[in-house]
Amino acid sequence: MTDDELIxxxxxGSGDGIASTSQNFAKALMRxxxxxxxxxxxxxxxxxxxxxxxxxxxxxPVRSRGDGYNFLLALGDSFARNPQEEAVYGNEEIKPLSExxxxxxxxxxIVYDEGLLDTAEIPNFxxxxxxxxxHVYPLxxxxxxxxxxxxxxxNTAGVGATCALTGMDLEHVEDLMRDxxxxxxxxxxxxxxxTAYDQVREEYDVDAPDVSVxxxxxxxxxxxxxxxDAIAYGAIDEGCRFIAGxxxxxxxxxxxxxxxxxxxxxxxxxxxxxxxxxxxLAVGASHAGVKAMSGSSGGGFALMSEPLGLAEMTETPLVLxxxxxxxxxxxxxxxxxxxxxxxxxxxxxxxxxxxxLAPGTVEEAYEQSxxxxxxxxxxxxxxxxxxxxxxxxxxxNVPKSHFDREPNPTLGKTLSEDALADxxxxxxxxxxxxxxxxxxxxxxxxxxxxxGGRFLATGNEHDPTGHIAESPDNRVAQIDRRGQKLDAIxxxxxxxxxxxxxxxxxxxxxxxTFGSQQGTVEEAVGRLNDAGISVKSYGVxxxxxxxxxxxxxxxxxxxxxxxxxxxxxxxxxxxxxKNLGRYGEKLSSLLKYNGxxxxxxxxxxxFEAAIIEGxxxxxxxxxxxxxxxxx
Amino acid sequence: xxxxxxxxxxxxxxxxxxxxxxxxxxTWCPGCGDFSVLKALKQALPEVGxxxxxxxxxxxxxxxxxxxxYLDTYGFHTIHGRSLPVARAAKLANPDLxxxxxxxxxxxxxxxxxxxxxxxxxxxxxxxxxxNNEIFGLTKGQTSPxxxxxxxxxxxxxxxxxxxLKPLSLSLNAGASYVARTAAVNPNQAKEIIIEAIxxxxxxxxxxxxxxxxxxxxxxxxxxxxxVQESEEYDFDPTDKVEAAEMMRETEEALHEGKVLTGRYYVxxxxxxxxxxxxxxxxxxxxxxxxxxxxxxxxxxxxxxQFLDKHA
Numbered sequence: 001m002t003d004d005e006l007i008x009x010x011x012x013g014s015g016d017g018i019a020s021t022s023q024n025f026a027k028a029l030m031r032x033x034x035x036x037x038x039x040x041x042x043x044x045x046x047x048x049x050x051x052x053x054x055x056x057x058x059x060x061p062v063r064s065r066g067d068g069y070n071f072l073l074a075l076g077d078s079f080a081r082n083p084q085e086e087a088v089y090g091n092e093e094i095k096p097l098s099e100x101x102x103x104x105x106x107x108x109x110i111v112y113d114e115g116l117l118d119t120a121e122i123p124n125f126x127x128x129x130x131x132x133x134x135h136v137y138p139l140x141x142x143x144x145x146x147x148x149x150x151x152x153x154x155n156t157a158g159v160g161a162t163c164a165l166t167g168m169d170l171e172h173v174e175d176l177m178r179d180x181x182x183x184x185x186x187x188x189x190x191x192x193x194x195t196a197y198d199q200v201r202e203e204y205d206v207d208a209p210d211v212s213v214x215x216x217x218x219x220x221x222x223x224x225x226x227x228x229d230a231i232a233y234g235a236i237d238e239g240c241r242f243i244a245g246x247x248x249x250x251x252x253x254x255x256x257x258x259x260x261x262x263x264x265x266x267x268x269x270x271x272x273x274x275x276x277x278x279x280x281l282a283v284g285a286s287h288a289g290v291k292a293m294s295g296s297s298g299g300g301f302a303l304m305s306e307p308l309g310l311a312e313m314t315e316t317p318l319v320l321x322x323x324x325x326x327x328x329x330x331x332x333x334x335x336x337x338x339x340x341x342x343x344x345x346x347x348x349x350x351x352x353x354x355x356x357l358a359p360g361t362v363e364e365a366y367e368q369s370x371x372x373x374x375x376x377x378x379x380x381x382x383x384x385x386x387x388x389x390x391x392x393x394x395x396x397n398v399p400k401s402h403f404d405r406e407p408n409p410t411l412g413k414t415l416s417e418d419a420l421a422d423x424x425x426x427x428x429x430x431x432x433x434x435x436x437x438x439x440x441x442x443x444x445x446x447x448x449x450x451x452g453g454r455f456l457a458t459g460n461e462h463d464p465t466g467h468i469a470e471s472p473d474n475r476v477a478q479i480d481r482r483g484q485k486l487d488a489i490x491x492x493x494x495x496x497x498x499x500x501x502x503x504x505x506x507x508x509x510x511x512x513t514f515g516s517q518q519g520t521v522e523e524a525v526g527r528l529n530d531a532g533i534s535v536k537s538y539g540v541x542x543x544x545x546x547x548x549x550x551x552x553x554x555x556x557x558x559x560x561x562x563x564x565x566x567x568x569x570x571x572x573x574x575x576x577x578k579n580l581g582r583y584g585e586k587l588s589s590l591l592k593y594n595g596x597x598x599x600x601x602x603x604x605x606x607f608e609a610a611i612i613e614g615x616x617x618x619x620x621x622x623x624x625x626x627x628x629x630x631x
Numbered sequence: 632x633x634x635x636x637x638x639x640x641x642x643x644x645x646x647x648x649x650x651x652x653x654x655x656x657x658t659w660c661p662g663c664g665d666f667s668v669l670k671a672l673k674q675a676l677p678e679v680g681x682x683x684x685x686x687x688x689x690x691x692x693x694x695x696x697x698x699x700x701y702l703d704t705y706g707f708h709t710i711h712g713r714s715l716p717v718a719r720a721a722k723l724a725n726p727d728l729x730x731x732x733x734x735x736x737x738x739x740x741x742x743x744x745x746x747x748x749x750x751x752x753x754x755x756x757x758x759x760x761x762x763n764n765e766i767f768g769l770t771k772g773q774t775s776p777x778x779x780x781x782x783x784x785x786x787x788x789x790x791x792x793x794x795x796l797k798p799l800s801l802s803l804n805a806g807a808s809y810v811a812r813t814a815a816v817n818p819n820q821a822k823e824i825i826i827e828a829i830x831x832x833x834x835x836x837x838x839x840x841x842x843x844x845x846x847x848x849x850x851x852x853x854x855x856x857x858x859v860q861e862s863e864e865y866d867f868d869p870t871d872k873v874e875a876a877e878m879m880r881e882t883e884e885a886l887h888e889g890k891v892l893t894g895r896y897y898v899x900x901x902x903x904x905x906x907x908x909x910x911x912x913x914x915x916x917x918x919x920x921x922x923x924x925x926x927x928x929x930x931x932x933x934x935x936x937q938f939l940d941k942h943a
Contacts, residue, residue, distance in 0.1 A: 031943075223942035233934035241920055242724060244716075265932050266916035266923070268723055268909070273749040277716040280709070284720030287707060288687070288728065289921035292720070310710050400939060407931040411924050417636055428652035428703065447921065448687045448705035448721065449635030449728055456699055458708035459692075467653045468700060468708075 004058060004214050006166060007069035009104075010158065011052035011096040013077030014045055021155040022053035023395065024180060025162075027224045028172035029057040030397045033216040036224065038395040039065035041596070044249070044333040048079025050095040059216030062396070063361070063519030067601040070108040070211045071166065072100055073158045076116030076142065078151075094121045101128060109135045109210050111161050113154060115142035135210040137165065137200070144196055149188030156189045160196030164206055168213040170197055221400040227365040227391035227516075228253035230398075231321060232261070234369025235293055239409025240319070241267030242292035244281035246274055248300040249333045250389040251323035255295065275300040279307035279320065286316050287457060289447035291373060291409065295321030295385075298340050299330065302347070308382055309348035314457040315380040315434070315445070315482070317412065319372045324388040326595055335595035336390035338515055338566040341575065344386050345544055353482055355383040355489055356543040360500055360518030362398055365391060368498060368541060370408070375492070377412035379442055379485045386543065388566070390597045391516035413444040420452045424464070431455045432464040436477040441484030490545040499550060503529060503536030509611055510558035511537040512551070512587075513565060514572050517598055521564055524603035531604075533612065540572075546579040555583050560611050560628070564603060568593040570626055584629035588616075591624040598623070634925040637684035638727045644677040651703040658697065664815030664841025664853075665694055665762055668733070669701055671818065672760075675825040676704075681729040689718035691734030691743060693769045695762035695841075698733050712743025719755040719905075725921035726756070726906050729829065733760040737767050740796050741776040751805035751834050756904035758828040758835045761798065764843040772846035779887040795887070798838045799879040803872070803897050808833035808904075810875070810897040812882065814840040814853040817893060824895065833904045840891065859894035869898045 008025065012018045019040065026036045034057040043049035056066045080092035097110075097117045104110070110129075112119070119125045119138075129136055139161055145154040156177075163170055170193065177189055200206065231254050235243075241262065245255040259269040268285075272278050275296045282294035296304060301322045311318040324340040326332035344356055355375050359368040369385055376383040415423060423444065424432040433455035435443045443464075446453025456466030461478060463469035502522040507529075513521045518539030525537045538554045540547065555561050555576075561583075563573040570589045577584055590606040592598050602621045609618040609625065616625030649672070659665045676686065686704040690696040692711035699706040705728075709717045718732040739747050739761045750759070766784075767773040774787040777798065781790040802810045809831040813821040821839065828835035840853045859865045859878060867874040875897040882892040909915035916923075923929050 221943055223939055225942055229942065233938065236932070236934045236938075239924070239931060241923070242720070244720065261938060263914050264937070266920070268915050268920060270720070270723070272716065273745050276713065277746055277749070280713045280716035281720035283709075284689075284707070284717035285724040287717070288721035288724035289924060290724040291924070292724075306710050307713065310713075314707070400935070400943065403933075403935045403939060405933075405935070407933050409924060409929075409931045416925070417634070426652065430651070430653075430703070447635070449638045449685055449725060449921070451635075451637040451640075451684055454684050454703070454705045456706040456708060458699065458706075459710050460708065465653065466706070467651075 005056060005062070005066065006071060006211060006213050007054055007056045007066050008071045008073065008162065009052050009054045009069045009100060010073045010075065011050065011100050012075035013079050013096070014042055014049045014051045015047045016075060016078050017152065017155050018051050018053055021159065022055055023224070024176045025159055025173070026055045026395055028176050029055065029213070030222050030224055031172045031175070033218050034059060034214060035062045035216065036397050037062040037065065040393050042334050048077055048081060048092065050077065050092070050099050052100060057214065059214050064523045064600050065597065067599045068103040068105045070105045071162065072104055072108065072110045073162055074100060074110065074112040074117060075154060075158055076113050091121065094118070098122045104132070104134065107133045107210065109137070109165060111137045111139060111158065111165065113141040114138035115140045137161065137204065139200070141196070145192055148192050148195060153189055153192050156192045157196040160193040161200045164197045164200035165209060166211060166213040167206065167209045170194065222397040223400050224395050225362050225398050226253070226393055226395050227359070227362050227387055228257060228393065230362045230365035231369040231385060231387070232257035233403060234366040235319070235373065236261065236265065237405065237407050238291065238370045238373035239407060240291045240293050240373060241265060242282065242285040242290045244270040244272055244278040244294050246272060246278050246296065246300060248297045250325055250392045251295050251297045251300065251321065253392055254321055254323070275303035276307060279304035282318055283307055283311050283316050286318055287448070289411065291377065291411070293319040293321065295323070297323045297325050298327050298343065301340065301344065305347045308354070309350065309352055310459045311382045312348070312352045312354060313459045316457065317376040317380050318382040319376050319385065320382060321385040321387070323392050324386065326593070332595050334389065336388045336516070336566060336597050337593060338388055339568065339571060339593070341386065341543065341567065341571045344384050345575070351479065353381055353486055354544065355381060356386055357383065357498065358386040358515035358541050358543050359391065360515055360539040360541060362396055363402055364498065364541060366403065371496065371498070374408065375489055377410070379440070379489055380412065380445065381485055386515065388516050413442050415444050415446055415453070417450050417452060420446055420450060425452070426465055429454070430465040433466055434462060434464050434478065436464065436481060438481070440488035441481045486545045493542050493545070493547070498541035499547065500539035501536065502526070504534060505536065507536035508534040508559055510554055510561040511535060511607065512540065512554070512561055512563045512576060513537065514540045514543065517564055517566065520598045520600050521603055523600040524607065527600060527604050528607060533608070535607065543575065546575065548579045551576060552580050555580065555586060561587050562590050562607055562610055563587055564590045564598065566592050566597065586628060588628040589626040591626065592622065594622045634922055635727065637682060639685070640682065644680065644682050646673045646677050648683050649673045649676060649703050651701065654700055657701045659694060660845045662844040663694070664764060664843070665698070667815035667818055667821055668760060668762060668839055668841060669698060671821040671825045672702055674822045675829060678826055679829050681829070686729040686731065687718070687721050689714040689721070689730070689732045691738035693735040693738050695733055695735040695738065712738050712741070712746065714738070715743060715746040715750040715759065718757055719750055722755055722757055723906065723915065725919045727919050730757040731760065731829070732757060733762065736761060736763045736765060736777045737775045740798055748801070748805045751802050751807040751836060753905045754806055754808050754833045754902060756832055756906055758837065760837045760839050762841045763798065763838050764841045764847055766843050766847040768843050768846050797883040799883060799896055800876065802836045803876055803879060807836045807897070808899040808902045809835035811895045812838040812840065812893045814856050814891060814893050815842060816852060816854050817856050820858055820893060827895070833899070833902055853891045856891040856893050859892050869895050872897065
């Protein structure tokens with residue numbers, strides 16, 4: 001926890017525009033020169049229900065949601081259900097305020113809409129305020145918005161009040177409103193913003209803010225991006241011009257971004273009847289010579305198992321993205337978890353082959369989305385990009401220059417008609433699409449419509465022309481050849497190095513993690529080292545083929561390793577042990593599966609309890625410690 | 632050479648070109664109706680001028696799926712029930728290809744029923760041939776979605792309690808713009824219908840009655856058949872949806888009363904295909920997308936230039 005940061009939480013009802021207001025506010029902070037990071041918490045509900053977004057801003061890089069927060073803007077919930085006696089959901093109208101008090105730091109600020117929220121409904125509110133030294137500002141935001149525009153514009157009034165109370169200039173907020181709002185609503189919004197700002201400044205002494213906005217400066221143009229944005233742009237820059245999908249939270253974001261952008265690029269998006277069709281369409285488009293993708297979340301991805309296997313067997317390049325959410329079954333649709341790891345690694349029958357990459361940051365999401373396409377097309381193998389609701393939905397600033405790269409539309413080992421003529425064919429002219437002995441196990445392919453390229457793609461085992469064949473010699477040759485690809489891909493990935501390392505190289509202890517927890521772990525590692533504990537971390541992205549050598553070297557170099565992941569069963573730790581084949585006595589787990597991602601303090605405390613104190617009892621946190629084997 | 636020079640090439644095509652050398656003789660049972668589908672395709676394709684290398688045949692799983700082994704074109708033998716989504720994406724990726732999908736009644740009306748409904752609804756420009764033998768053949772004789780009520784099999788020992796699915800009516804209601812039924816025992820009509828289906832600009836569904844002499848011995852051999860266009864007993868307008876629906880209803884009821892009616896049931900030449908609809912709203916390029924990857928002149932767009940400023 002640092003003092004030179006603002007963690008602003010805006011809370012209200014689902015459907016009240018919390019997400020767009022917070023996004024604009026984050027962008028304004030970014031434009032003012034700060035580094036920003038947003039964290040969304042929302043229910044799986046159509047209208048109403050407690051929702052909030054946090055915007056963390058600091059002059060230093062921010063890579064996680066941080067611990068707790070220090071500024072609350074509590075708006076009303078327009079769609080709150082009327083409480084009836086003993087209703088399980090209780091009094092929803094007060095939740096934007098009552099549900100958010102536990103995580104507010106000492107000395108924090110509360111701005112609430114007194115037009116909609118009454119603190120008398122919160123038990124011991126005044127005592128808690130006093131105890132925690134909170135600064136409370138009741139403002140009639142709804143009334144102000146109603147008088148000058150419409151009630152829904154109370155979000156704007158809240159932002160104006162925030163700026164006044166934190167010493168933030170209105171300039172960037174106003175610029176953003178001019179960019180984003182249609183003229184009809186722009187003027188009343190600007191008026192509301194300024195009036196709220198002025199009123200607060202008149203009414204309260206704001207010269208020494210309780211919590212102030214830090215100042216910072218960017219050396220180059222920054223973009224506010226989510227993991228979903230980055231994955232979509234990576235796909236576009238790698239020449240993907242076909243996507244098929246079916247809506248499912250949280251994968252819908254990537255699908256939507258692609259769908260909205262593809263027409264401009266002369267590409268095609270198809271929303272289809274189910275996820276079986278979605279994956280099968282991507283296979284069909286890829287087979288016909290277009291770079292194609294599909295994707296889903298847990299349950300939808302389960303339906304893709306069979307087309308996934310078909311792509312593996314027919315060696316059709318295919319990229320699938322899997323946006324994890326809390327399972328099993330429908331689970332918690334809007335909450336993050338990493339528990340689809342094993343599902344994605346092992347689903348589909350037989351000795352199937354695939355690549356699985358799990359990016360850890362927005363920057364990596366872009367790079368590994370591109371990498372997924374490159375590997376899929378160069379090696380003719382399905383590649384799955386595994387991420388989660390956290391990485392997909394959180395926004396942070398990334399330098400624009402990160403995306404200033406050349407496009408790569410190449411199809412990989414695909415033959416032109418000229419080149420096809422020199423390749424082996426059967427006497428009847430059938431092209432040997434699946435040759436036994438080829439470099440890296442990759443046999444070059446043809447595309448339907450090419451002269452001299454006809455072959456059969458089939459999910460059955462097949463001979464070099466694709467003809468169904470069950471002879472033992474052919475079977476062994478084909479399965480061995482397809483298996484060879486993973487060795488070649490591992491060697492290729494070793495030159496890319498997708499891993500992320502933090503902390504001193506000669507550290508005594510280690511933390512292993514994968515995917516979206518990387519940023520939070522790295523922040524925790526910084527704090528642990530500041531506190532005199534020598535620890536380093538390794539965020540692993542290659543789930544399959546696994547970087548066994550690198551992970552082994554990391555584990556070997558330290559006394560003990562804590563594996564941090566958002567699963568209940570320690571799936572990533574299991575994967576590490578499976579690949580390393582030993583070190584069970586060195587690896588313990590810190591797990592979280594309550595629907596919320598780790599905060600850095602939970603990892604700091606969890607690490608101290610697990611490794612330093614040894615009992616794993618990190619009281620006050622909803623994390624779970626699983627000791628190493630033999631402990 | 633251009634990228635896809637097999638497409639649109641002007642030349643005489645010999646029907647032997649479609650016979651593979653590896654397995655020229657199909658392994659279907661003697662007397663199987665599937666032979667007739669193969670024969671009709673081998674006759675129809677040269678006649679419509681579509682060569683093996685500009686044709687993509689996508690099949691499902693079952694006896695019918697073996698069609699890919701016996702008709703030598705570009706082929707995609709997919710998985711059970713999924714020939715249609717693979718086929719329609721290939722058509723969107725490269726509309727210049729002749730795309731034909733085929734499968735059995737279990738494949739198309741059972742496990743792949745959802746895809747059938749939606750592909751018909753969307754009116755993709757392709758031909759879909761369903762080998763309808765009212766039985767699961769490859770798995771040795773289980774009751775299928777089109778088996779008549781009361782049909783006894785190892786999996787329905789007391790006779791099926793289910794009414795059979797009505798494929799023609801389903802197809803019409805789902806949105807297919809060409810619906811026909813033919814029978815293996817009627818090769819001339821079969822060839823003509825397959826030619827019409829391939830030439831039709833939209834989703835052309837052919838329910839092809841293919842007798843199974845091994846596993847469906849009680850079923851008729853679909854003789855004698857009646858061509859509803861030729862018979863004087865029937866008079867309806869296949870371009871009229873209401874009349875088509877009524878004729879389909881009569882045909883589907885008559886089948887299990889020993890009367891095999893075949894012919895063209897619905898033909899809508901005016902409805903735009905899905906590709907045309909997509910292009911009209913600007914969601915599909917005019918030039919085949921598959922060509923672009925071979926165009927050295929094409930300047931590939933970058934997200935950096937096109938989309939990123941709105942994030943600043």
